[in-house]
Amino acid sequence: xxxxxxxxxxxxxxxxxxxxxxxxxxxxxxxxxxxxxxxxxxxxxxxxxxxxxxxxxxxxxxxxxxxxxxxxxxxxxxxxxxxxxxxxxxxxxxxxxxxxxxxxxxxxxxxxxxxxxxxxxxxxxxxxxxxxxxxxxxxxxxxxxxxxxxxxxxxxxxxxxxxxx
Amino acid sequence: xxxxxxxxxxxxxxxxxxxxxxxxxxxxxxxxxxxxxxxxxxxxxxxxxxxxxxxxxxxxxxxxxxxxxxxxxxxxxxxxxxxxxxxxxxxxxxxxxxxxxxxxxxxx
Amino acid sequence: xxxxxxxxxxxxxxxxxxxxxxxxxxxxxxxxxxxxxxxxxxxxxxxxxxxxxxxxxxxxxxxxxxxxxxxxxxxxxxxxxxxxxxxxxxxxxxxxxxxxxxxxxxxxxxxxxxxxxxxxxxxxxxxxxxxxxxxxxxxxxxxxxxxxxxxxxxxxxxxxxxxxxxxxxxxxxxxxxxxxxxxxxxxxxxxxxxxxxxxxxxxxxxxxxxxxxxxxxxxxxxxxxxxxxxxxxxxxxxxxxxxxxxxxxxxxxxxxxxxxxxxxxxxxxxxxxxxxxxxxxxxxxxxxxxxxxxxxxxxxxxxxxxxxxxxxxxxxxxxxxxxxxxxxxxxxxxxxxxxxxxxxxxxxxxxxxxxxxxxxxxxxxxxxxxxxxxxxxxxxxxxxxxxxxxxxxxxxxxxxxxxxxxxxxxxxxxxxxxxxxxxxxxxxxxxxxxxxxxxxxxxxxxxxxxxxxxxxxxxxxxxxxxxxxxxxxxxxxxxxxxxxxxxxxxxxxxxxxxxxxxxxxxxxxxxxxxxxxxxxxxxxxxxxxxxxxxxxxxxxxxxxxxxxxxxxxxxxxxxxxxxxxxxxxxxxxxxxxxxxxxxxxxxxxxxxxxxxxxxxxxxxxxxxxxxxxxxxxxxxxxxxxxxxxxxxxxxxxxxxxxxxxxxxxxxxx
Numbered sequence: 001x002x003x004x005x006x007x008x009x010x011x012x013x014x015x016x017x018x019x020x021x022x023x024x025x026x027x028x029x030x031x032x033x034x035x036x037x038x039x040x041x042x043x044x045x046x047x048x049x050x051x052x053x054x055x056x057x058x059x060x061x062x063x064x065x066x067x068x069x070x071x072x073x074x075x076x077x078x079x080x081x082x083x084x085x086x087x088x089x090x091x092x093x094x095x096x097x098x099x100x101x102x103x104x105x106x107x108x109x110x111x112x113x114x115x116x117x118x119x120x121x122x123x124x125x126x127x128x129x130x131x132x133x134x135x136x137x138x139x140x141x142x143x144x145x146x147x148x149x150x151x152x153x154x155x156x157x158x159x160x161x162x163x164x165x
Numbered sequence: 166x167x168x169x170x171x172x173x174x175x176x177x178x179x180x181x182x183x184x185x186x187x188x189x190x191x192x193x194x195x196x197x198x199x200x201x202x203x204x205x206x207x208x209x210x211x212x213x214x215x216x217x218x219x220x221x222x223x224x225x226x227x228x229x230x231x232x233x234x235x236x237x238x239x240x241x242x243x244x245x246x247x248x249x250x251x252x253x254x255x256x257x258x259x260x261x262x263x264x265x266x267x268x269x270x271x272x273x
Numbered sequence: 274x275x276x277x278x279x280x281x282x283x284x285x286x287x288x289x290x291x292x293x294x295x296x297x298x299x300x301x302x303x304x305x306x307x308x309x310x311x312x313x314x315x316x317x318x319x320x321x322x323x324x325x326x327x328x329x330x331x332x333x334x335x336x337x338x339x340x341x342x343x344x345x346x347x348x349x350x351x352x353x354x355x356x357x358x359x360x361x362x363x364x365x366x367x368x369x370x371x372x373x374x375x376x377x378x379x380x381x382x383x384x385x386x387x388x389x390x391x392x393x394x395x396x397x398x399x400x401x402x403x404x405x406x407x408x409x410x411x412x413x414x415x416x417x418x419x420x421x422x423x424x425x426x427x428x429x430x431x432x433x434x435x436x437x438x439x440x441x442x443x444x445x446x447x448x449x450x451x452x453x454x455x456x457x458x459x460x461x462x463x464x465x466x467x468x469x470x471x472x473x474x475x476x477x478x479x480x481x482x483x484x485x486x487x488x489x490x491x492x493x494x495x496x497x498x499x500x501x502x503x504x505x506x507x508x509x510x511x512x513x514x515x516x517x518x519x520x521x522x523x524x525x526x527x528x529x530x531x532x533x534x535x536x537x538x539x540x541x542x543x544x545x546x547x548x549x550x551x552x553x554x555x556x557x558x559x560x561x562x563x564x565x566x567x568x569x570x571x572x573x574x575x576x577x578x579x580x581x582x583x584x585x586x587x588x589x590x591x592x593x594x595x596x597x598x599x600x601x602x603x604x605x606x607x608x609x610x611x612x613x614x615x616x617x618x619x620x621x622x623x624x625x626x627x628x629x630x631x632x633x634x635x636x637x638x639x640x641x642x643x644x645x646x647x648x649x650x651x652x653x654x655x656x657x658x659x660x661x662x663x664x665x666x667x668x669x670x671x672x673x674x675x676x677x678x679x680x681x682x683x684x685x686x687x688x689x690x691x692x693x694x695x696x697x698x699x700x701x702x703x704x705x706x707x708x709x710x711x712x713x714x715x716x717x718x719x720x721x722x723x724x725x726x727x728x729x730x731x732x733x734x735x736x737x738x739x740x741x742x743x744x745x746x747x748x749x750x751x752x753x754x755x756x757x758x759x760x761x762x763x764x765x766x767x768x769x770x771x772x773x774x775x776x777x778x779x780x781x782x783x784x785x786x787x788x789x790x791x792x793x794x795x796x797x798x799x800x801x802x803x804x805x806x807x808x809x810x811x812x813x814x815x816x817x818x819x820x821x822x823x824x825x826x827x828x829x830x831x832x833x834x835x836x837x838x839x840x841x842x843x844x845x846x847x848x849x850x851x852x853x854x855x856x857x858x859x860x861x862x863x864x865x866x867x868x869x870x871x872x873x874x875x876x877x878x879x880x881x882x883x884x885x886x887x888x889x890x891x892x893x894x895x896x897x898x899x900x901x902x903x904x905x906x907x908x909x910x911x912x913x914x915x916x917x918x919x920x921x922x923x924x925x926x
Binding site for chain 1: 171172173174175176177178179180181182183185186187188189190191192193194196197198199200202203205206207209210213216217220221223224225227228229230232233235236237239240241242243244245246247248250251252253254255257263264266
């Protein structure tokens with residue numbers, strides 16, 4: 001049962017990922033990315049990460065992607081222009097990508113043997129209670145620092161988006 | 166119901182492979198797309214792939230720290246999206262284009 | 274039992290807190306007051322024109338500047354509290370036959386070097402603590418009156434409190450490194466305060482001179498610390514000093530001489546004394562606190578603290594005595610011909626410091642420290658009195674333009690007169706006892722040292738009284754209208770006068786006696802009487818020369834023109850340094866370093882490097898296309914290389 005869930009949502013994620021890459025219109029890519037994120041949230045749930053799954057949906061798929069769609073709409077971004085030699089980027093990139101994925105999968109393959117089966121419900125430490133506890137005790141300082149980071153990001157975004165630029 | 170040709174429970178390694186595939190897709194989008202917003206979304210895709218592997222490792226090691234790490238990655242991604250999109254807006258205002266190949270102010 | 278029961282850290286922490294409050298809050302309040310006084314529009318320009326008008330010692334007048342009561346309160350309060358805490362601690366600690374140490378935390382742990390932030394009190398540092406905080410409090414009180422019209426009031430007190438902090442660290446530190454931190458810190462504050470009127474070029478130059486000359490000494494001190502660490506494996510006083518007797522004499526001599534170099538810089542001994550007279554460019558309370566009573570005695574303190582090292586190295590000890598004696602003679606003779614009231618006292622400080630070193634060098638450590646204490650009383654009083662005179666005359670420092678002030682500023686006159694008697698060694702006053710102990714010890718050590726020291730003491734009383742008589746007796750020769758200083762300045766003067774009188778009865782030698790090795794007793798009543806008589810003779814001679822028949826000094830100066838010129842020009846030491854060190858350095862820098870090394874060699878290298886990097890850059894420049902995709906490719910290439918290396922290294926396991 002778990003495997004079926006995994007395979008189904010992994011397939012959705014990969015399909016949406018491929019769609020993100022091959023589509024030329026950014027709005028389609030954005031919608032595909034939302035699909036990836038949604039299916040990843042289900043996978044997180046399967047791994048016992050309830051809290052992260054919710055955050056994934058609310059923050060990532062909800063807030064961040066809305067921001068993307070908003071900017072795409074605001075700039076009225078259309079499909080990519082046709083260019084003279086569209087194959088040119090593939091000349092260097094494709095071999096690099098192949099080597100990258102190849103080496104990475106080799107390394108992964110080495111490690112495959114002894115991983116645990118993922119049984120839904122067996123990992124119970126991913127709830128809001130446990131996350132909150134370690135976030136506000138062990139990781140309190142980094143957590144507080146992120147608030148500063150976000151403040152800086154807000155200010156930076158405001159400064160950048162001002163009229164004068 | 167006939168037994169499936171696959172194990173009933175997916176091993177953690179499958180999640181890692183999925184993570185690698187998604188990351189590869191992200192790299193591909195990063196390399197081949199010309200629209201700067203799509204490039205940016207590819208980066209988000211890579212971040213998501215990494216998050217997935219964090220959660221998978223967390224399951225394997227039976228520790229919650231991977232979740233915390235993912236949480237922080239999300240925070241950083243949110244901040245990055247805000248600033249990055251603001252930069253894209255500024256670029257569009259100045260250059261009226263979103264094509265990465267036409268943006269080369271860093272030349273020389 | 275609580276290990277750190279007495280909270281010694283509070284003693285330096287209080288002035289530090291004062292410095293921080295004055296530096297931060299005081300500055301904010303100062304700006305607010307300034308903005309309120311000048312309004313918004315021309316506030317900046319106005320303050321600028323004012324800051325240019327800083328002229329003489331008292332030149333920084335700003336009619337708008339009002340002393341910030343908060344700053345005064347914080348600065349006096351913090352030092353006073355430190356003084357009270359010292360007193361309370363000392364009362365609680367009782368007889369202090371063994372050092373009381375408080376350990377706070379390990380400061381530096383690197384290999385076998387382990388230095389803790391430890392503070393300690395023993396009989397020696399107890400005396401120094403009382404002097405530093407006690408005199409410090411009085412001078413802080415005085416300074417609130419003296420500096421009340423100056424710009425940068427908060428800045429002055431911030432530095433002054435910071436100085437107290439470092440001085441207390443210096444005295445309390447339980448190892449050489451902590452002593453060194455305090456040592457450098459007081460040097461820094463000294464630099465900042467000498468250059469307090471930094472818009473005046475001579476003040477800035479004097480600050481730099483003090484700083485640079487002190488670096489020479491600090492170099493010696495640092496080398497000494499290295500040697501101590503190499504041979505003792507520690508820098509703690511408690512670990513080093515008891516072991517000193519078992520160490521090779523040659524090493525002890527080297528350490529002792531290097532420490533002496535450091536002490537010569539800080540305590541203005543020959544040949545590094547030249548910065549102290551120039552340091553008088555600073556405000557007078559600074560001269561009193563830093564350049565007379567406390568900081569300059571740090572060298573004496575350090576040598577006394579290291580007495581086991583000097584006990585094991587007779588040659589180094591002899592060098593201490595000789596340098597002290599040479600300094601005493603030289604500075605005293607220069608003092609004969611000075612006409613600036615602060616310069617006279619500056620040279621007398623150098624000379625008295627020489628006496629202290631003489632005391633240390635002949636083995637009378639207790640007497641040396643005793644003289645530190647009494648000297649702190651009467652020299653602080655002399656400087657504060659001089660400050661009061663300068664204040665009264667609105668910035669006049671030349672004694673040739675004074676005279677007859679006895680009746681016009683009687684309180685200043687009375688206190689200054691007492692101080693002069695004390696420094697001259699008038700029987701019964703504090704200077705008499707400490708100077709006699711030193712000279713008697715010198716007599717015991719070597720007769721010629723005694724004679725030279727005694728004659729120097731006579732010269733001392735002569736030129737100090739010359740200065741007093743020229744200032745207070747005869748006809749008034751100046752133009753300004755003298756006015757007596759405010760009570761806030763007079764009260765410290767009176768208290769210090771009391772201490773200058775009573776300093777001999779405080780029992781300091783008795784208190785220090787068990788701490789230092791015993792001197793072979795050999796009191797020579799004759800020698801004592803001679804010293805007293807010579808001191809009194811100096812006073813009488815000064816009275817004859819400058820009150821009874823003022824024509825004599827000029828006649829003598831004329832008949833001994835060459836000698837007079839030599840003294841008047843301070844033995845041409847500054848000129849000698851100029852031609853021996855400064856000029857060769859400048860010329861060498863200009864011809865060898867600038868033309869040859871800089872223009873030829875270094876520029877050649879730089880230009881060559883520039884050419885090479887330009888051609889490399891030309892090649893690399895094609896990489897920097899500005900094209901985002903090419904950057905992306907480079908990033909992925911990097912990731913690939915990394916992954917391949919990872920795989921080659923055996924995977925992620």
